[in-house]
């Protein structure tokens with residue numbers, strides 16, 4: 042029997058879920074608040090791990106397309122001291138495909154493929170029912186019932202309250218993001234500093250990270266410990282005022298490193314919030330969560346990977362299992378909670394070490410992940 046299934050959100054979790062169902066000929070309604078795929082900038086680059094994001098793409102039949110698009114050389118990572126000294130310069134071996142990078146926009150387009158997303162569907166509430174499933178309410182007043190609603194609607198999920206009263210809390214670490222275009226032609230010095238992948242500079246309670254995307258685009262992240270209201274006297278839309286504040290925060294760092302902050306034409310404020318480590322809930326018939334909606338964690342290379350593998354696994358078990366939806370969801374949730382709980386612990390500890398009063402901690406963490 043074909044169940045009526047909806048997924049809220051067309052991020053990595055929702056699209057992977059829908060794409061794997063689609064591959065098995067199983068219908069699913071993808072409900073997305075954005076009015077169109079390109080309504081907002083898609084964001085930076087993602088590294089997809091062999092056993093997580095790449096496994097999910099394999100289940101979607103998209104691994105070869107990913108391999109053609111992704112950038113294995115983007116795994117390169119350079120660590121600098123605040124005086125500009127290169128402390129580590131790690132490059133992947135020629136056939137290393139463990140964690141290649143892909144632009145988020147390229148990944149979205151790859152997953153979208155033939156999917157018929159319902160754009161502009163702003164979900165305001167999901168009301169779990171009984172054996173009839175769950176009701177989805179939209180901002181325009183409409184509503185629709187489904188046998189299963191999967192909340193893949195990210196950090197501030199509107200689906201989550203149907204199963205859990207927990208909300209994200211601030212980690213104490215903020216990111217301010219800026220971008221550089223055509224870095225090789227316009228900023229060759231920075232292009233050399235960043236190399237093929239990423240460069241990170243760690244100081245006391247702050248860090249600067251730059252990541253190369255495709256086409257010479259670079260994302261720069263200023264990361265620092267601060268209260269959530271650190272910007273009260275600052276107009277975040279005033280690019281020069283934000284730049285001046287950041288240059289003040291990183292005062293004394295080597296001039297070539299500070300160049301990373303001098304050329305961006307816009308700054309995006311991203312205070313880092315997380316859900317409690319090992320967030321779980323009591324099973325609610327007809328509703329589940331996946332991805333950031335279920336286990337928002339610090340952005341240390343796991344969130345999209347988990348979101349995708351969860352989407353692929355639940356879709357596969359619905360499409361190929363014996364047809365008991367509730368049992369498929371129960372098994373899925375138990376697996377998700379174990380794996381995501383482990384990663385939530387790793388990334389929470391990682392954030393403490395990467396933006397730390399003791400910058401040597403960041404280097405020690407790097408050496409654990411990339412032993413020479």
Ligand SMILES: Cc1cc2nc3c(=O)[nH]c(=O)nc-3n(C[C@H](O)[C@H](O)[C@H](O)COP(=O)(O)OP(=O)(O)OC[C@H]3O[C@@H](n4cnc5c(N)ncnc54)[C@H](O)[C@@H]3O)c2cc1C
Pocket residue numbers: 049050051052053054055072073074075085086087088089162163164165193194195196197198199216311331332333334340341342343344345346347348
């Ligand atoms: C700076 C940064 C760098 C990162 N780098 C990496 C990395 O390298 N590797 C990695 O694995 N992870 C990384 N992450 C984490 C990763 O981005 C997230 O974990 C991932 O995007 C989660 O996917 P998702 O599908 O669960 O949610 P999202 O990507 O947040 O997608 C949610 C979707 O739901 C839609 N939506 C929201 N509310 C509603 C609503 N009410 N109605 C309908 N639709 C709605 C949104 O518009 C969106 O399309 C990074 C995060 C940040 C901030």
